Amino acid sequence: MPLATLYSFRRCPYAMRARLGIVLSGAQVMLREIILKHKPEAMLAASPKGTVPVLITQNGQVIDESLDIMIWALRKNDPQNILLSQLPALQATAMALIKHNDDTFKPWLDKYKYADRYPEYSQDYYRKQGEIFISQLESLLTKHHHLLGHTASIADYAIYPFVRQFAHVDKNGFNTAPYPNVQRWLTDHLISDPFMDIMKKYPTWLESEQQFLFGTGIQD
Structure with missing residues (x-):
């Protein structure tokens, strides 16, 4: 077939x-x-x-x-069980987090990455808007190793490629920002077999x- x-x-x-x-x-x-x-x-x-x-x-x-x-x-x-199929409430939370990534964080990420195309505000302004979502992820990651629990779910895999893109705009700035759990979480995924x-x-x-x-x- x-x-x-x-x-x-x-x-x-x-x-x-x-x-x-x-x-x-x-x-x-x-x-x-x-x-x-x-x-x-x-x-x-x-x-x-x-x-x-x-x-x-x-x-x-x-x-x-x-x-x-x-x-x-x-x-x-x-x-x-990446889809969290047996945990419908947690699955709904995962989908809501992904939607927030796609609908809110990604537009700010694009403006941050391509700030010269959006001269209405500075690149620093766009970075700070994106960091609102990064801060939310940091808060989640203070509770457990992954976004929604002790094992990675669809939320982690669907979101970290976008956080990677955000981090790559200014690697030094991202690596020294006060988001140690996001930094650890992202690094863990970027050295993982699935990412390779x-x-x-x-x-x-x-x-x-x-x-x-x-x-x-x-x-x-």
Whole structure:
């Protein structure tokens, strides 16, 4: 049976999120690494909005939201209970935290990273707005090792690619900021096997006309 196809871009945090879901589920897909400036017609035909990630399942269903791709993969196989399926109240909390990341933190992150495009305020102003969310994460991480408990959940995996991007705008500033638990949490994820797996480099599909097996492939 043919595998699902995933259009991805290595450094995009949304695409990282989707790849994490696939790796953590033990699934495999055919990966098509793209160049955002030269989006393939096949991807645009499947998802006209033109953003990554885009997953085309074996039966032709198109899933073009990163969190939905995570859920698609983990519903097939979730040995670590990352989805918190048996804990509906905690799962709702996780989804609310992810929504806050996507709807509130990410716009401030974009303005902080690309402050020259948003001259209405200074980069320092945008950083401080983003740090409101970082402070919320710091508070959660004072209670336990991960955002919602002693083991990592979908909240951790769906959010840390964006915190990574925030940290990389000014690494020295982030590393000396008063967020020791966020710094420890982020570092733990960035040296983890799942992150190493999703950040392997592949030739672009546009240049090579090749696609590559991606994922651990341990799922039946």
